[in-house]
Amino acid sequence: MxxxxxxxxxxxxxxxxxxxxxxxxxxxxxxxxxxxxxxxxxxxxxxxxxxxxxxxxxxxxxxxxxxxxxxxxxxxxxxxxxxxxxxxxxxxxxxKYLDSIDAFAQSHMPTDAKVREETFMDSIEALLKRCGPQYQSILRMRIEGFSNQEIADALGISEKTVRNQSSNLMKILRSRLSNCILFLFF
Structure with a gap:
């Protein structure tokens, strides 16, 4: 029709x-x-x-x-x-629902990450106490972003010594903190 x-x-x-x-x-x-x-x-x-x-x-x-x-x-x-x-x-x-979920995640995730970071840093500090003061200074300056030359100038040692001690320190940290690193990221 x-x-x-x-x-x-x-x-x-x-x-x-x-x-x-x-x-x-x-x-x-x-x-x-x-x-x-x-x-x-x-x-x-x-x-x-x-x-x-x-x-x-x-x-x-x-x-x-x-x-x-x-x-x-x-x-x-x-x-x-x-x-x-x-x-x-x-x-x-x-x-609003997604924002509330995001806010909840933001309020809880940084706390979890902060705990992990603090645990990791505590492990590094404990390990550094077993190393000499020069190792401690080198690592702290590395973490703060100083270059090898800047660290060498500040500590009054050669840049090659800084490189060698940094390399040794990294080997020690990798071998002793592998469990902490896994904990930090999982």
């Missing part, structure tokens, strides 16, 4: 209530573009299309219970507006 193009919206609605798919298709074709434009001004274009489709899908699914007291165009745009608002509220709640 074809629907004449001069059929009014009220007549289309009456036919839709009688399960006429062609009348539904005509109503869809009449309002789809305007509703897409309306929605796209408020949300992303892909979402706008989904929301418009959802309005029409619900109109068709609930056609037997419909009691529209206004013009169908007003009903469609109000329904679309409600869908847009619901979607924005849902996204807002989702963002």
């Amino acid at each position: 074809t629907i004449p193009t001069h059929t009014t919206d009220d007549e289309l609605l009456a036919l839709i209530l009688k399960n006429q798919t062609t009348a539904f298709r005509e109503l869809y074709d009449r309002y789809k573009a305007a509703m897409l434009l309306f929605a796209a001004q408020r949300v992303h274009a892909d979402l706008a299309e989904d929301l418009v489709q959802d309005v029409f899908l619900n109109l068709w699914k609930n056609r037997s219970q419909l009691e529209i007291q206004e013009r169908i165009s007003g009903y469609l745009f109000k329904a679309l507006r409600s869908r847009i608002i619901d979607n924005m509220a849902k996204n807002s709640h989702a963002k």
